[in-house]
Amino acid sequence: MKNLNPKCQVCGKDEKTKVCTIPGVPYSAAYCKSCFDANAHPYDLVVSNTWAAGGYNKCANWWQDLVDDTLEHLNISHSKFTKDVDAMEEYDGE
């Protein structure tokens, strides 16, 4: 048996993690207990999915809650988040 214990992909702490799927996203990540309990998710993923949905205001309520919980847990301001989502627009795929 492999003893795989990846770092938490949300806060990057080397804590005991478990792999969980993100609601509505075909992706799974390693979460430590504090991130899991806080409903926090990997920041880059939250940004790109919010962008893909057309921005925070167009997201479903449960996704907005997930964004808020992630930002609060990681101590990231909403204005930085909005900037990061906007920055995705300029990045033209390819």
Ligand SMILES: [Zn+2]
């Ligand atoms: Zn964590």
